[in-house]
Amino acid sequence: MAQRYNSGLGWADVTPKAGWLNRRQLMMTMGAALAASPALAATGPYSTDEAPNSLEDITGYNNFYEFGFDKTDPAAHAGKLTTSPWAVEVDGLVDRPGSYDLGDLLKGLPVEERIYRFRCVEAWSMIIPWNGVQLSHVLDRVGVQPGAKFVQFTSLARPEEMPGVKAGLLDWPYREGLRMDEAMHPLTLLATGIYGEPMPNQNGAPIRLVVPWKYGFKSAKSLVKITLTDRMPYTTWNALQPKEYGFYANVNPEVDHPRWSQASERRIGAGLFASRVDTQKFNGYGDLVADLYKGQDLARDY
Amino acid sequence: MLRDTIHRALRPVRPWMVYTLGALPALLLVVDVFTGNLGVDPVKTIEHRVGEVALQLIVAGLCITPLRRFAGLNLIRFRRQIGVLAFVYAALHLLVWITLDLQFRWSEIGADLVKRPYIIVGFAAFLMLLPLAVTSNNAAIRRMGAAAWQRLHWLTYPAAMLAGLHFIMLVKAWPAEPLIYMGAILALLGLRLIPRAAPRRVPA
Ligand code: HEM
Numbered sequence: 001m002a003q004r005y006n007s008g009l010g011w012a013d014v015t016p017k018a019g020w021l022n023r024r025q026l027m028m029t030m031g032a033a034l035a036a037s038p039a040l041a042a043t044g045p046y047s048t049d050e051a052p053n054s055l056e057d058i059t060g061y062n063n064f065y066e067f068g069f070d071k072t073d074p075a076a077h078a079g080k081l082t083t084s085p086w087a088v089e090v091d092g093l094v095d096r097p098g099s100y101d102l103g104d105l106l107k108g109l110p111v112e113e114r115i116y117r118f119r120c121v122e123a124w125s126m127i128i129p130w131n132g133v134q135l136s137h138v139l140d141r142v143g144v145q146p147g148a149k150f151v152q153f154t155s156l157a158r159p160e161e162m163p164g165v166k167a168g169l170l171d172w173p174y175r176e177g178l179r180m181d182e183a184m185h186p187l188t189l190l191a192t193g194i195y196g197e198p199m200p201n202q203n204g205a206p207i208r209l210v211v212p213w214k215y216g217f218k219s220a221k222s223l224v225k226i227t228l229t230d231r232m233p234y235t236t237w238n239a240l241q242p243k244e245y246g247f248y249a250n251v252n253p254e255v256d257h258p259r260w261s262q263a264s265e266r267r268i269g270a271g272l273f274a275s276r277v278d279t280q281k282f283n284g285y286g287d288l289v290a291d292l293y294k295g296q297d298l299a300r301d302y
Numbered sequence: 303m304l305r306d307t308i309h310r311a312l313r314p315v316r317p318w319m320v321y322t323l324g325a326l327p328a329l330l331l332v333v334d335v336f337t338g339n340l341g342v343d344p345v346k347t348i349e350h351r352v353g354e355v356a357l358q359l360i361v362a363g364l365c366i367t368p369l370r371r372f373a374g375l376n377l378i379r380f381r382r383q384i385g386v387l388a389f390v391y392a393a394l395h396l397l398v399w400i401t402l403d404l405q406f407r408w409s410e411i412g413a414d415l416v417k418r419p420y421i422i423v424g425f426a427a428f429l430m431l432l433p434l435a436v437t438s439n440n441a442a443i444r445r446m447g448a449a450a451w452q453r454l455h456w457l458t459y460p461a462a463m464l465a466g467l468h469f470i471m472l473v474k475a476w477p478a479e480p481l482i483y484m485g486a487i488l489a490l491l492g493l494r495l496i497p498r499a500a501p502r503r504v505p506a
Pocket of ligand 1: 351399421426427469
């Protein structure tokens with residue numbers, strides 16, 4: 001599948017690859033690298049202009065329990081994952097259900113670059129330059145029926161290639177869900193790449209959900225199924241520990257996780273002494289998404 | 303016999319040398335800080351490593367008595383150093399939490415200390431280790447008297463259980479590692495409950 005931008009300029013155009021591969025490396029070659037490249041400009045109204053984390057950060061620190069509990073397990077074990085061919089089954093309340101080849105499902109849809117804040121429920125965060133298509137475009141393509149109220153996402157569970165699945169660490173396959181208006185929101189992305197390159201396996205290749213105003217666990221990886229349904233779907237963490245992980249899981253500094261505070265977060269890559277920053281409600285996307293929750297008690301619907 | 307070999311090998315080891323050995327994990331951390339060897343999230347790595355060393359030292363300290371009783375291996379002269387080191391690493395762990403993790407956000411630190419069960423449990427363990435460390439010298443034993451000193455040092459057992467519990471409480475789902483530590487702690491405490499054989503009666 002083509003990993004092109006619709007915005008003309010891509011990361012590869014504005015930054016020498018060595019620069020974003022490794023920030024430390026970038027520091028060392030700072031003079032040369034920066035002199036040769038124009039400033040990185042955020043593209044479009046949805047991207048943040050904060051500096052993205054290095055690819056080393058983004059691919060070396062992952063919660064992807066299909067490959068193990070440790071944050072370094074995905075980088076160590078995801079190399080074995082077969083991502084081509086890849087089919088995504090679309091079922092439930094849709095006009096055109098079926099098993100779609102990934103390329104066919106996305107063909108012709110605009111691949112955009114979105115630099116999003118990513119906030120994990122464990123109170124750490126990164127800035128990630130995703131490439132992907134809006135989920136709404138894909139849903140429009142398959143034809144959502146009026147009765148559909150929710151979308152469920154199912155991740156791959158392939159024990160031969162996923163040690164954490166084989167070990168039964170969670171109730172596999174991993175499942176997540178969104179309300180219809182959340183799914184149709186322009187911020188909600190089906191991401192297929194990072195830094196203009198195909199999605200690294202440990203980040204959820206070849207296609208994953210990205211919902212930047214919600215805690216990271218909502219953004220299910222390596223999707224094999226999208227189901228349109230009329231009721232709130234089963235979601236993995238919510239089913240495991242309903243008091244700790246709600247269905248909505250909107251980033252909210254005012255609503256603590258029962259075991260830890262959500263008031264602030266540590267920005268990965270910010271060094272030993274300056275990494276803690278205040279957490280923003282809806283992860284800073286409130287002006288775009290707060291309306292979705294008007295009249296809803298977010299302390300109850302956490 | 304293996305036991306005698308170990309005893310013989312350890313004969314030249316002075317108790318203070320345990321401190322030298324115990325400084326190694328900390329030194330290694332310092333080296334890793336400067337070589338950038340701590341991974342993507344150095345703060346968590348440091349916090350976890352010192353916490354884990356503290357827990358390992360607690361477990362090591364609990365091994366001393368059963369090893370002597372059940373294996374005849376006498377390492378009792380190293381126990382004080384192991385205990386003090388456990389406290390030092392627990393203190394470092396707390397310090398890392400305040401300085402690098404929460405970065406002196408005192409209101410959040412205060413809130414965590416009263417609201418977060420796993421923090422409360424960890425802090426309780428630390429507070430129990432504190433008087434043990436302070437009284438880990440001959441002068442304290444003399445001043446307190448052996449019986450009172452011994453009674454105070456029973457705090458080791460709840461401290462160990464709380465430390466193990468703290469680890470279990472802070473993880474998501476059920477990874478094996480914290481359960482293994484807790485299992486080891488409970489087993490080592492359980493061994494102490496086995497009654498000593500009654501002195502054999504000499505038949506008349
Ligand atoms: C005897 C005292 C303590 C021991 C033995 C201990 C041990 C541990 C261990 C083994 C870990 C997990 C390391 C890993 O994941 O590999 C840990 C994590 C942690 N401990 Fe402690 N701890 C103690 C006291 C405390 C105290 C007093 C605090 C703070 C007030 C604290 C805060 C934390 C935090 C914040 C984490 C990391 C949680 C996370 O992953 O985000 N601990 N501790």
